[in-house]
Amino acid sequence: MSMKSLHIIKIGGNVIDNSKNLHHFLKDFTGLDGYKILVHGGGKVATQLSETLGIEAKLVDGRRITDIETLRVVTMVYGGLINKNIVAQLQRFGNNAMGLTGADGNFIRTKKRPVKTIDYGFVGDIDERSIDSKGIGKLLEAGFTPVFCALTHDGEGQLLNTNADTIASALAVALSDLFETTLIYCFEKKGVLMDVNDDDSIIRDIDPVKYEELKIKQIIHSGMLPKLENAFTAIACGVKAVVIGHSDDLGELKKNKPFGTRLSKTV
């Protein structure tokens, strides 16, 4: 029996902060065949609300510290405002969305990051046992589209701020046991570019061999490296393909046209 297909799509600020982009994206997302999961990060709203409330952004080595006040803000903005508005809009398109944190249904359980030299505050780290793939699978098979925000819990009553890219990747790996899973990262470019100054120089397919070549030739710039490393790790753990592209182009998938850069074991 062949496995059913699942698309897990992660969107960030460049989609969330622009209502036109978001509308366009949610329509195309709804149009995709098969099972779907949406994962969203924050965007400007959380920063703006923090500023209005006089909560100072705390950064250490460029990484945000989630103190209790910031956790309250992200719980309101990610779990409430952004998540529920996305759900209401998906419902409008006939997509039976259900907005979730990792606490809901106990679907994503993490551990508060241990304090070493830096105390990151209320941040949850995902490990290989964090995801309840069976529970999420039941929800998908019942006809619901899970919409996860960047919050998890520790199982002891504490919500934890968790990186949305990592949630998307962990979901993709865990759900690969049940579904033929494609992980899609929407970002500000149309894909991995041969020439950073030419937005149309998209590299359509990359396998591990080509990836090594591109690294040696220094075509892949440093900002993309961790993204691609993580993508190939997910693929090694069972994810069928990882696609990186712009949310505006997602509709191409439905038309069987090329969309973004597709990373997989074999081209």
Place this chain on the structure above:
Amino acid sequence: MSMKSLHIIKIGGNVIDNSKNLHHFLKDFTGLDGYKILVHGGGKVATQLSETLGIEAKLVDGRRITDIETLRVVTMVYGGLINKNIVAQLQRFGNNAMGLTGADGNFIRTKKRPVKTIDYGFVGDIDERSIDSKGIGKLLEAGFTPVFCALTHDGEGQLLNTNADTIASALAVALSDLFETTLIYCFEKKGVLMDVNDDDSIIRDIDPVKYEELKIKQIIHSGMLPKLENAFTAIACGVKAVVIGHSDDLGELKKNKPFGTRLSKTV
């Protein structure tokens, strides 16, 4: 085949605003046998956040107007902060909670209140077709405990502020087709009192005949009348019983001891 039992419990500010009360309540709620649904209103947090953000509370005839700014606040506070913290705490007690607005799963669809002499803003009115009892039933049977906040949607992408008491009552009526449903309202008193000055003078059972008697003898004070009217309407529509009591005493139910005032067709 006898129907399985379902308790739908509504809590408001006096439980939500007091972390000790809330903790105690959530523990007792988890201990109840059978299927369970929690419905929660707002509390002081929404008012406080509105004040901090400089959003003026708009009241007409003592009723709150939900303008777009207020809708944003309640979406953050009800749908995010309160709802997700309740879910995380229930998970701690081993209760597999799932936090929802009416938009999630398309479970509660309402109509924006028509503008007549007063424009109430983004407020949703429930009618007899609002609740998807089958969808909610599937969720219960899959082992999840729905936690609804006071938000619904219109199916056209708009979230709407909706009275939590009304949501609880509409859920109870709709789900009576599938379950033997008891609706519990937690409020600031231990029940309906014979003597308003004596907190222990709880009337344990009221049926429609006794209700008429109590009204004639003017024992039920005016503030309680609409609550009881609505309760008997729900009972007439299939709800097995409506119980009104204090959240601190909910644990008595588990011990088969009397809890609050129980309204039903026959004593």
